[in-house]
Amino acid sequence: MIVLGISAFYHDSAAALVRDGEIVAAAQEERFTRKKHDARFPENAIRYCLREAGVDGEKVDRVAYYEKPFVKFDRLLETYLAFAPKGFSSFRKAMPLWMNEKLFQRDLLQKALSALDPALGGADKLLFSEHHFSHAASAFYPSPFPRSAVLTMDGVGEWTTTSLSLGNGSDLSITKEIHFPHSLGLLYSAFTYYTGFKVNSGEYKVMGLAPYGEPKYASLIFEHLIDVKPDGSFRLNMDYFDYCTGLRMTGAEFDALFGAPARTPEQPLEQRHMDLAASIQAVTEEIVLRLARSIAQETGEKNLCLAGGVALNCVANGKLLREKIFDGLFIQPAAGDAGGALGAALAAYHLQEGGARRISGDRDAMKGSYLGPAYDQADTERELERIGARFSVVDEDGLIEETARALASQQAVGWRQGRLEFGPRALGGSSILADPRSPKMQKNLNLKVKFRESFRPFAPSVLRERVSDWFEMEGDSPYMLLVADVKESRRREMTQDEQDLFGIDKLNIVRSDIPAVTHVDYSARIQTVHEDTNPRYHRLLSRFEALTGCPVLVNTSFNVRGEPIVTTPQDAFRCFMGSDLDFLAVGNCVLRKQDQDQSLAKSYESAFELD
Template identity: 75%
Template structure:
């Protein structure tokens, strides 16, 4: 049985294909269109999934969509009626779009599918899953657990913003929900907006900014904005928010509470913004911890699966794991809306069709999340030659050796290998990598390679067998979704003057033997690298360890700020020529910057809309 899952029309459109319960392919539309968070119909992602499976659309048994548009429209209408006459302006703007497009998504999907396969029987083949069920299915069904509690947290689906379910075998039962407008995701997004970052993409910046501040507003938030119960359930005080009726996330009363207006995008960051970030991060962590503890105590279940946009908050995930309420936690690497496409496909296979679920011998079913396009050597050579690139083709051992030598020489390397990752994190398939021991590397990568804010941290890729020797974690973290501290003996003692620094002044003080991946609070967003899922990346880090004694690399996504992660060899070459990456490894082809035609150099500093 073959099921194609789709998410589209809001943000992060994607397609995923499941054959007989196995995940064959999955990709976001943005990677093909080069438009970040592309919300359009994912025709390119669909075409890729079908090609990867070697089938036509007519061979698909079902197409499963990740949410139910009519229920979303019901929520829109009921919200505006509840707040009327407030919000008429936003209502007047939203309704024509809904009446023209979103309300009739079934018809839109039918028309798009019939363009590819004119005899597509959409009445029998098209399925719709509720938004939070899609998230929950994406978390439980690929997990390594026979049974687990499933917690889903995001902005909002149809009505649900937080939901709890129980997965056993091939069944998934959704049991309770918190409904809009009370939303942990929207609360965090309100502070994202207020501190000057873009909603639905800047939340990870807020999380990265938090360690520079102190949570001085934590009690103010809990006293005024959130009614938090001991079990983690909550209600928001809507007097301070404008997202129900207006075109902003927050309002003048919110401004008055914190004593200043919201920061304009690209405006100056000061200590207040860092303290706000630290405060809302502390509140989010408290809510997640209370939810986890109460659910574990109530159900007695020892395994937890997480999905939804809030599950990308790896700091909260790490604290939940260390809290010990659950023995094991598994997080869907594509936790946002893109992952809803995979969840819809898996829900269609296991729940609609009633097909059995087969566990994968202790590992999860995501294949390291390497589910996107890949290119063989001949195709890479052809594409790079057409782009004007000058390269050398090496055998496997020589490729790893040359790259490890460049890394040990503190060069920034573009690493384009195997299948592209599904989800927002680069995991050694489409990555920029570097030496974590360099005190200047974090600043260099941010300002000269990524063209982004200097405060943003980088993640370490570490051999799974060595993780506990460097970090306070001895568990799998293959998807860069858990944060843990660098172990004490790898840390550098701060001087009294350094310890007294505040805010962004903390940035350039080395804190450990691997300063490029050690955040200002000694934490790191860890990716454990496994020989079973990415043998070439594992071999590279092993070779780097042999040269330096360090089994860790800096790993950041292969793109510049505002650009989707690179998808094709041509994308990789353009980014290489538009940034200060010094070496590029595309499959077995190695490109050195000094060998390239200077006429092909690009200016990527303002090539993409800021994220």
């Protein structure tokens, strides 16, 4: 049985295809359209999934959509009635879109599917899941656990913002929910907005900014903004928020509480913004830990799965892991709305169609999250020749050797190999790589390659078998969703003068043997690289270790700020030529910046809308 899953029309549209319960393909629409967080119908992602599976619409048994639009419309109406007449202007702006499109989403979906392939658009094929159930299914069914509790947390689905589900074999059911407007995700987004970053894309910047500050406002948040019970359940004080009725996240009362209006993106970051980031991060971690403890106590389950946008908060995830509340922890790598497409497909297969669940044992079923498109060597060479790139073709041994030596000489490397990652993280399929031992690498990559804020940390990729030699971690972290500290023996103790530095001035202080991936609090967002899921990347790390003694590389997504992760060889070459990357490896093709026709270099710094 073949099930196609779709998420669309809010943000991060995606498609996923499941055959007899096995995940065959999954991709976000943005990777094809080059529009960050593209919310449009994912026609390119669907075409890719069908092509990867080798099927047409006739062979697809079910098409599953990740949420229920009518229930979401019910929330919009009830919210307006609850707050009326306040918020009429935003309600008036939303109504035409709902009346013209979203209320008729079944028809819209069927027409769009039929335009791709008439056999896809049949009314008998289309199913609708619920938003949080899709999240829960995306986490539980690929997990390695026969049974598990499942915690989902995000901004809002139809009504639900937080849910607890229980999974056992092929069965999955939601047992508890917290409803809109009370939302941990929207609380975090309110601080994202207030500190001057873009909602739905800047939350990870707040998380990265937090270690530069102190949680001075945490008690103020608990006292005025959110009432949290011992079991982690919560209610927000809506007097301070404007997202129910306005077009902003926060209102005048919020500004008054924290003593200033919201920062605009152009204004400089100050210490208070870092302290605000540290405060909302501390509050989020406390709520997640309370929820987890109460779930373990109430359900008796030994394993926990996580999904929803809040599950991308890898700092909170790392603390949850270290608390050892559960024996096993699995986090869906595409935890946001894109992963809802996969969850809808899996829920349809297992629950609607009664398909049996096959558990892979110790490893999850996400295949390293390498579920997107790949390009064979012949196609890669043809594409690079067409666009005027100058390259040499080497065998795999040569590719590994030349790339490892470029890295060891502290060159910045673009690395596009194999299938593209599904989800927001680059995991060695489409990555920018660098030497973590360089004290200047973090700042240089941020400012000259990624064109982004200098305070943002980079993540390390490390050989799975060597992770405990370099970090305070023993287990797997294949999806870069867990934070742990650099091992104490690898750290350099900071002087008192260095510790007293202001905020971002701490950035350039060497704090460990791998300063480019060591955040100011000695933490790192770790990806463990496994030989079975990405053998070529594992070989590269192994060779780099042989050359340098270090089994760690800087790994950041292959893009510039505001650009989706590169997909095609042309995307990779364009980014290579438009930034200060020195070396590019695409398939078995090797390119060096000094060899290229410099007339092909285009300014990339302003090519994409900033995130």
